[in-house]
Amino acid sequence: MPMPGMRVNARDLLLHLDEIHTVMTKSIKSARPPRFRYEWRGEKHLIMQYESNRGLVQLMAGLVRGVGKYYGEYLNVSIVGNAVHIQFP
Numbered sequence: 001m002p003m004p005g006m007r008v009n010a011r012d013l014l015l016h017l018d019e020i021h022t023v024m025t026k027s028i029k030s031a032r033p034p035r036f037r038y039e040w041r042g043e044k045h046l047i048m049q050y051e052s053n054r055g056l057v058q059l060m061a062g063l064v065r066g067v068g069k070y071y072g073e074y075l076n077v078s079i080v081g082n083a084v085h086i087q088f089p
């Protein structure tokens, strides 16, 4: 849970997704969580490289938009190969 006074927004959640999936599935033997590698291209353009043999990168676009919607932020999201490009407002 976020500590009081800690600011949580779409950016912070997305930047923690790799850790969330790794920690969440540590004790689940058969789990094969997706991995995410992060790269910034400028201050508002985040690239999330999706690594999983399930090939669900297309699903990522909707999920990332949903995260934005949850936090009341409009995120411009596109898929390029195995990467999700996210433009923050």
Ligand code: HEM
Binding pocket: 017, 020, 021, 024, 025, 030, 031, 032, 033, 034, 052, 053, 054, 055, 056, 059, 060, 063, 064, 067
């Ligand atoms: C914070 C809440 C979240 C939790 C607790 C969570 C947890 C999980 C778990 C337990 C799995 C199954 C892993 C396995 O079977 O090995 C999974 C799969 C997946 N998660 Fe999440 N997840 C969360 C949010 C998200 C979000 C917001 C995204 C994308 C932006 C995402 C992307 C995916 C994808 C694409 C898969 C399918 C497995 C794959 O592609 O290999 N998750 N997640």
